Amino acid sequence: MIRNDEEPVGLGAFDRVTWALRRAELAVQTLKEQRLRPLGMAPAHYTLLMSVHSEPGLAGAELARRLNVTPQAVASLVARLESRGQLERRAHPRHRHVQELHLTDAGREALRAADQVIADIERHITEGLGPDESAQLRTLLDQVSKTVRDA
Template sequence: MTRHDDDPVGPNALDRVTWALRRAELAVQTLKEQRLRPLGMAAAHYTLLISVHAEPGLTGAELARRLNVTPQAIASLVARLESRGQLERREHPRHRHVQELHLTDAGREALRAGDAVIADIERHIAESLGTDETARLRALLDQVNKAVRDA
C-alpha cells in the first residue's frame, strides 16, 4: 500500500488482525449462506434457531442484544420463522406483555438440518488447518474475545 501524507488510514491497515478477522468472517458467512440456501435457510435463521435452542424462552429484545442486531431485524426473523412453524411465542409466566421464544418440532428439524451443514463447514476448516492448529485458532480467538471485552 503506497502511503501519502493525506492517506485516511495508517500504514499496513490491510494487514491488521482486525481486518484479517473480518475477511475470515466474511468468507465463512458467505459459505454458510451458499450451503444453507438449498435448505431454504439463511445464516441468520440458523443463528436465531440455535440461539433459541441454547436458551429457550429468550425474548426478542434479549436476542437482539446477544446477536448485536436491531430489535426490528429480530422481529422480522421471528415472524418469518413463526410463519414457517419453526418458532413459537409463548406468554412469559410473570410478565404478560413479554413473549418468550421457543422452537417447535419443525424448528428443531430445521436446526438439525442446518447444523449438519454448519458442522460440515467446520470439518472442512478443521481438516484444512489440522487438529493442533484448529485448537490453537480456537484458543487465540477466545483470547481475542477476552481482550476486546477487557478493552
C-alpha cells in the first residue's frame, strides 16, 4: 500500500526529455493513423513498405530486427501486404529457406500515396516550428539517438 506522502515517480517525472519524446511520438503516430486510414493503411504498413523500398530483398527476420518488432509481427504484416498485392516474396539466391521481400507495382503505388500523406504531416510540423527550429530539432534528435546507442 502506498502512503499519501510516497510518490510512485520522482519529482519532475513529467518534465523529463524521455516523457516529452514519448508525447511527441504519440501525437505524430495518432496523426499518421488518422491520415493513413483513408488509404486503408496503418503506420506499420508504411514503415514496412519504406524499409523494403530502401533495401529490396530484405528477409523477414532482418526486417524484424531493424524495426524492433517480433518476427511474428513482421510475418503478419507481410502476409497482409502480400494479400493486397503490395509485396512479394522471392527465393533467396543462395539460402533456400530464406525469402526476400520486394515491392510490387501496387506496393510502390501504395507507398507513393502514403508518403504524400507523411510528407504533408512533415510540412505541418516544420511549418509550425520554422526552418531554424526544424533543423535544430533534427540535430538534437540525432544526438539523442547517438547518445542512446552509445549508452
